[in-house]
Amino acid sequence: MKTLYVSDLxxxxxxxxxxxxxxxxKIINELVEEGLLFSYATARSYNTSHKVTEGMTADFPLIVYNGVFVRDNxxxxxxxxxxxxxEIKEVVLELIEHDLSPIVYAYVDGVERFTFNIDEVNDVTLEFALTRENDxxxxxxxxxxxxxxxxxxxxxxxxxxxxxxxxxxxxxxxYHCFFQKDMYTGNQWLEIIPKNASKANAIKQLKDMLNCDRLVVFGDGVNDIDMFEIADEAYAxxxxxxxxxxxxxxxxxxxxEDGVAKWLYERVKGESIK
Incomplete structure (x- = not known):
């Protein structure tokens, strides 16, 4: 039986x-090279997820933007x-009319963009946006x-x-909405994505693409519940x-303590890591 392993980031x-x-x-690269079917699912973009996983160079599919896209690593x-x-453009107008400062992610002229009105955004949004200044x-x-x-x-x-x-x-x-505090800053976020986009739906599609029979997932937050609910095994x-x-x-x-990598190594290799 073929198993797909998916971790939150x-x-x-x-x-x-x-x-x-x-x-x-090292462990993920080695196991994927040996045939492990692996992916990670994240709210991050392809760009930012690559920055924080530098050194993870194996060829596997990534679920990014909470399931909006699946891209090759x-x-x-x-x-x-x-x-x-x-219709989402009317939603953006409504948000602005209520003194909110949306960041809009879109493909503009075929290029992925992170767009915000620099004269209108609030301070916390501007602070976050500036972390992407070299992006x-x-x-x-x-x-x-x-x-x-x-x-x-x-x-x-x-x-x-x-x-x-x-x-x-x-x-x-x-739509598919996420309403939670950022784990790093404590700021309140509202994220809105297309209704059909979710980690769970992307995982289902990926599982079908790879002809897998079983699904094993790993996570830490409430936004991982949907993928836990569709998994054969789910580890927190x-x-x-x-x-x-x-x-x-x-x-x-x-x-x-590298819990996911250690678990994968021990499950696939049948050997304990000291």
Whole structure:
């Protein structure tokens, strides 16, 4: 039987310093080279996930933007994709009318862009945007027309919980929404993606593409629940939230102890790591 192994990234495969360790990189590269069917699923983009997994060079598919795209780790080739329809542009206008500062992710003239109105964004959004200043997707603009240009696939808002919650409630059934605090900064985020896009749906499609019979997943947060629910086995790292541990097949070592890599090595090789 063919098994697909999928790990969450932040808080699971990444250590708390937001990087994969040399040990994890070595183990994943080695196991994939030997035939392990592996992927990681993340809210990050292809660009930023590559930066934090530098050294993990094996050829395997990546689930990025919470399932909006599946791309090849080595080549960057787009394997699966989801976009909003044109109606999302009206949502962006509504958010702006309510003094919110959306970051709009879109393909503009065929190029992936991270677009925000540099004159209108709030301080926390600007602080986050500036972390992408050297990123090829970085696109500060000054007009509404530019903000909603292209094929939109992701919206991010960072603001007070009280301002964001009404829009989470309004759109959570129409789109796939994430409403949570960032694990690194504690800021409240609302992320909106196409309805059909999710880690679980992307994993299902990937499982079919690879003709796999079984699915084993790893995670740490509530946003991993959907992929835990479709898995044959689901393992929470020790640092995971209680809600995830309650539905997990088991609990493994924490992210800072390379729990996923150690578990994979021991399962596939049948050998313990001292």
């Amino acid at each position: 932040d808080g699971t495969l990444l250590r708390t310093n937001q990087k994969t360790s040399d040990f994890t990189n 080595a080549s960057g080739e787009m394997l699966l994709k989801n976009f909003f329809d044109e 090829s997707r970085y696109r500060p603009i000054k007009s509404l027309e530019e903000l909603i240009a292209g094929e939109i696939f992701y919206l991010t808002l960072i603001d007070d919980e009280s301002k964001l919650k009404p829009f989470y409630d309004k759109y959570k059934d129409k 790292v020790e640092n995971a939230v209680d809600e995830l541990k309650e539905i997990a097949t088991g609990v493994i070592a924490c992210n800072d």
